Amino acid sequence: MSELDLTALAVLAAAAGDPAGYARRWKAENNRPVVGSFPMNFPSELVHATGALPVIVQESRTPITEGRSLLPEFYCSYTRSVADQAAVGELDVFDAFLLADHCVQLLGAADVIRWAKPEKPMHFAQFISSMDDPWSGAQVLDKVRALQAEVEEIVGVTVTPERLSHSIRLFNEDRRLLREFWDRRRAGTLRITSRQLQVLVKSSMVMDIEEHSEILRGLLANLDPDEAAPAGLVRLHLSGHFCAPPRPELLDLIEECGVLVVNDDLYHGARYIDTDVPEGVDPFDALALWYLDRNISAPCGTRVQRNVDWDEYLVSSVEQSGAQGVIVLMAKFCEPLMLYYPELRKALENRDVPVLLIETEHEGLAEEAVRTRVETFVERIHRNEMKVGSSVS
Amino acid sequence: MSLDLATAPTEPLDKSNRLASTRAGGKMVAEYWDNIFTAKERGKHVVWYNGTALNPIFQAAGLEWCHGEAFSARLAAMHLEGPAQAAGEEYGYIGELCSYARTHLGCAVMTQKGITEKQSGIVGMVDQDELASKLPSPDFFVNAYAGCSTGQQWDAMTYRVFGKEFPIFNVSLPMIWGNKPDAGYLRGAEWETTPLYVEEQLKKLIEFIEYQTKRPFDWDALSENMSYIKRASELRLEAMALCAAAPTPATYWDWVASIAPINFMPANQALVDYFQGVKDEIQYRIANSISAVQNEKYRVYFDGIMNWNKLGFLTRKFAEHDVAVVAGRYTHDSFWQEPDLIDINRPLLGMAQHYLICPINHGLKIMEELLIKRCDEYGIDGIAFHSTRTCRAMTNPQHILAKTAERDRGIKSFFFEGDVADASFYKDESLESGLVAMLETIDQQRSRRA
Ligand code: SF4
Numbered sequence: 046m047s048e049l050d051l052t053a054l055a056v057l058a059a060a061a062g063d064p065a066g067y068a069r070r071w072k073a074e075n076n077r078p079v080v081g082s083f084p085m086n087f088p089s090e091l092v093h094a095t096g097a098l099p100v101i102v103q104e105s106r107t108p109i110t111e112g113r114s115l116l117p118e119f120y121c122s123y124t125r126s127v128a129d130q131a132a133v134g135e136l137d138v139f140d141a142f143l144l145a146d147h148c149v150q151l152l153g154a155a156d157v158i159r160w161a162k163p164e165k166p167m168h169f170a171q172f173i174s175s176m177d178d179p180w181s182g183a184q185v186l187d188k189v190r191a192l193q194a195e196v197e198e199i200v201g202v203t204v205t206p207e208r209l210s211h212s213i214r215l216f217n218e219d220r221r222l223l224r225e226f227w228d229r230r231r232a233g234t235l236r237i238t239s240r241q242l243q244v245l246v247k248s249s250m251v252m253d254i255e256e257h258s259e260i261l262r263g264l265l266a267n268l269d270p271d272e273a274a275p276a277g278l279v280r281l282h283l284s285g286h287f288c289a290p291p292r293p294e295l296l297d298l299i300e301e302c303g304v305l306v307v308n309d310d311l312y313h314g315a316r317y318i319d320t321d322v323p324e325g326v327d328p329f330d331a332l333a334l335w336y337l338d339r340n341i342s343a344p345c346g347t348r349v350q351r352n353v354d355w356d357e358y359l360v361s362s363v364e365q366s367g368a369q370g371v372i373v374l375m376a377k378f379c380e381p382l383m384l385y386y387p388e389l390r391k392a393l394e395n396r397d398v399p400v401l402l403i404e405t406e407h408e409g410l411a412e413e414a415v416r417t418r419v420e421t422f423v424e425r426i427h428r429n430e431m432k433v434g435s436s437v438s
Numbered sequence: 439m440s441l442d443l444a445t446a447p448t449e450p451l452d453k454s455n456r457l458a459s460t461r462a463g464g465k466m467v468a469e470y471w472d473n474i475f476t477a478k479e480r481g482k483h484v485v486w487y488n489g490t491a492l493n494p495i496f497q498a499a500g501l502e503w504c505h506g507e508a509f510s511a512r513l514a515a516m517h518l519e520g521p522a523q524a525a526g527e528e529y530g531y532i533g534e535l536c537s538y539a540r541t542h543l544g545c546a547v548m549t550q551k552g553i554t555e556k557q558s559g560i561v562g563m564v565d566q567d568e569l570a571s572k573l574p575s576p577d578f579f580v581n582a583y584a585g586c587s588t589g590q591q592w593d594a595m596t597y598r599v600f601g602k603e604f605p606i607f608n609v610s611l612p613m614i615w616g617n618k619p620d621a622g623y624l625r626g627a628e629w630e631t632t633p634l635y636v637e638e639q640l641k642k643l644i645e646f647i648e649y650q651t652k653r654p655f656d657w658d659a660l661s662e663n664m665s666y667i668k669r670a671s672e673l674r675l676e677a678m679a680l681c682a683a684a685p686t687p688a689t690y691w692d693w694v695a696s697i698a699p700i701n702f703m704p705a706n707q708a709l710v711d712y713f714q715g716v717k718d719e720i721q722y723r724i725a726n727s728i729s730a731v732q733n734e735k736y737r738v739y740f741d742g743i744m745n746w747n748k749l750g751f752l753t754r755k756f757a758e759h760d761v762a763v764v765a766g767r768y769t770h771d772s773f774w775q776e777p778d779l780i781d782i783n784r785p786l787l788g789m790a791q792h793y794l795i796c797p798i799n800h801g802l803k804i805m806e807e808l809l810i811k812r813c814d815e816y817g818i819d820g821i822a823f824h825s826t827r828t829c830r831a832m833t834n835p836q837h838i839l840a841k842t843a844e845r846d847r848g849i850k851s852f853f854f855e856g857d858v859a860d861a862s863f864y865k866d867e868s869l870e871s872g873l874v875a876m877l878e879t880i881d882q883q884r885s886r887r888a
């Protein structure tokens with residue numbers, strides 16, 4: 046087992062904790078635009094190919110104030126936070142915004158940005174969300190081209206196939222490096238907390254990709270041997286939580302309850318890095334293919350596809366990692382997750398995989414109540430294992 | 439259990455005067471659903487669909503069609519939504535999920551149990567007497583939901599509740615985002631091109647239906663259906679325009695009662711006659727100085743999906759305060775509202791265009807344009823925003839629309855809490871206090887102007 050170089054990790058944590066601050070510094074040093082985009086399927090490579098800094102706008106930890114009078118309280122924490130950030134000026138560093146995902150709540154937040162910052166371009170190239178129709182591929186390619194035109198206009202640079210291919214290689218490399226951490230966690234050869242993994246992936250969404258990869262390479266090179274993970278921990282898979290990361294305190298809390306997280310399909314986790322953009326084909330086509338591929342490698346409740354099921358993916362992922370249970374983390378009011386949750390639960394329960402649902406909110410964490418639920422869940426898994434063990438012996 | 443009289447909303451005085459002609463619509467709709475329930479016995483193909491009004495296509499194809507939102511709304515309006523919502527909850531749907539969706543998904547769970555009962559011979563899994571359990575099982579699904587991502591995901595889940603046994607066809611309706619300088623309501627390059635993409639998908643939908651029904655599609659029947667819809671729509675709009683008169687001869691609540699006919703009733707002469715009857719009654723009222731609200735003092739616009747559990751209650755409630763709710767986004771900017779777009783020689787294009795001008799499918803700029811237009815047309819004094827708890831699509835621009843109305847026209851507004859099909863979210867005190875405060879402000883504005 047190995048541990049991480051905490052100093053290098055702190056650099057990533059600083060960027061992940063203050064994306065706007067990082068973007069301001071980058072802009073001052075590079076004198077080029079910063080373009081904000083939104084989860085969960087935006088191809089950052091396209092912005093990178095212009096020389097601008099692509100940043101996926103993150104949920105802010107600051108309390109929601111002015112945003113309260115702009116989006117209703119029954120919106121997910123990410124969209125309420127984005128609306129608030131627009132209103133209080135936290136998004137001022139961005140020169141433009143680009144959006145490809147159709148989520149009704151996200152569009153509400155995007156409209157707030159348009160209203161609060163009318164001078165900033167805010168383009169929506171709606172990627173089709175029905176993934177397996179005969180026209181899906183052509184539609185996505187059309188929208189990739191539309192995004193290309195928009196970003197070229199914003200930055201004033203033409204995206205040549207060569208530039209785009211170069212950006213694709215860099216982002217693929219960064220994803221590959223990130224996946225090494227996930228692979229090592231699954232294999233049990235790296236002791237890394239979920240909080241740390243979140244830092245790794247979140248920082249990749251907001252940092253210059255080459256700088257990010259360089260730090261990852263350093264981290265991987267300097268992994269020290271360490272003792273094995275304590276015995277008796279319950280192996281769990283964390284699922285869900287679209288668009289915004291769950292609070293790190295929640296991840297800590299889960300792990301404090303005798304849990305070893307062995308895998309996840311969180312957006313600020315494996316979902317974000319699972320799929321590479323194909324190389325060796327036309328790079329614009331490749332971005333369209335990447336979008337379609339993503340829902341196959343990690344199916345998502347925000348997309349619809351007849352021949353792909355998130356529940357089946359989850360079950361097989363659990364089987365592969367040997368997870369003994371699943372915690373579904375749901376940002377409160379996230380409709381696609383609310384819709385898909387019963388299917389996840391049904392599939393897991395049919396395979397006797399225990400499942401626990403935890404809803405999260407921007408405003409905080411009911412720590413003791415959640416701790417009790419996780420502890421009870423862990424005990425339940427222990428009891429089940431003992432029953433299975435005794436009936437086998 | 440005793441009722442807490444201190445907190446229970448008291449029944450308002452009835453100063454409203456609803457149109458009598460809309461009762462014919464209620465009868466049409468009741469007969470329609472009764473007929474649907476027997477579709478299987480009659481050997482009909484049944485399609486379940488959500489979202490936009492694809493029914494003229496289904497009708498031309500000889501199908502029987504079950505509209506998801508319409509059935510949820512019906513259950514809620516009849517206060518019979520409980521069993522479906524309970525079935526949905528048991529299946530795992532959380533109470534904050536779109537209540538149209540979870541009511542309908544609950545119906546799907548009940549229908550699916552009915553199928554299992556038939557196949558297994560085990561009875562008692564579902565109460566066959568419940569209205570919510572009476573939907574015939576689908577032969578296939580069609581989804582075409584504008585503006586709201588939940589709409590498409592909801593059908594993807596219905597498809598899974600039935601174990602992916604029945605095929606599904608998705609029509610993807612892009613949002614009219616309206617970001618370019620030339621963009622606006624029914625104008626700009628985005629508007630010119632997007633319907634063509636949808637029209638092509640509708641052609642594919644028809645091929646899919648032909649495959650499912652093993653029958654060639656009747657294009658003449660579609661044109662005929664659209665000619666009835668066009669005429670019914672013209673009459674509806676003419677009748678609505680008459681309500682610019684003050685006092686108004688009919689209110690938003692009458693238009694709510696007329697949603698089902700225009701949204702999913704068969705396209706035929708009876709539909710045209712219905713709207714002719716509504717228009718005639720309104721003309722009669724104008725000629726005889728009959729108003730829809732006794733002592734109309736304020737003219738209000740309603741924004742938000744209807745709160746179906748409270749239709750009668752809200753009608754009386756607003757009237758009690760001398761408020762005529764004369765127009766609304768849900769009624770006036772939906773449901774074949776641009777009949778000039780319908781060309782019976784090329785019906786699919788006009789249909790595609792209508793699907794795209796669903797009032798939740800526009801970006802903010804177009805919504806603002808439409809709101810101001812309606813406020814001017816109907817002489818609006820104030821806006822009631824129904825903060826429809828589980829419908830994010832209707833609520834997402836509301837706060838900004840309120841600011842726009844105030845900024846551009848000095849029009850005041852208030853928000854009240856409720857929901858489309860879940861009565862538990864309705865907060866009478868938020869309506870009462872918000873409405874009273876808004877009316878006081880309007881009074882002050884008027885006295886300042888006087
Ligand atoms: S997918 Fe969920 S978390 Fe993301 S914006 Fe939509 S509602 Fe919010």
Ligand code: SF4
Pocket residue numbers: 536537538539586587588589592798828829830831832858
């Ligand atoms: S949230 Fe509103 S618009 Fe969306 S599916 Fe539900 S009722 Fe329809």
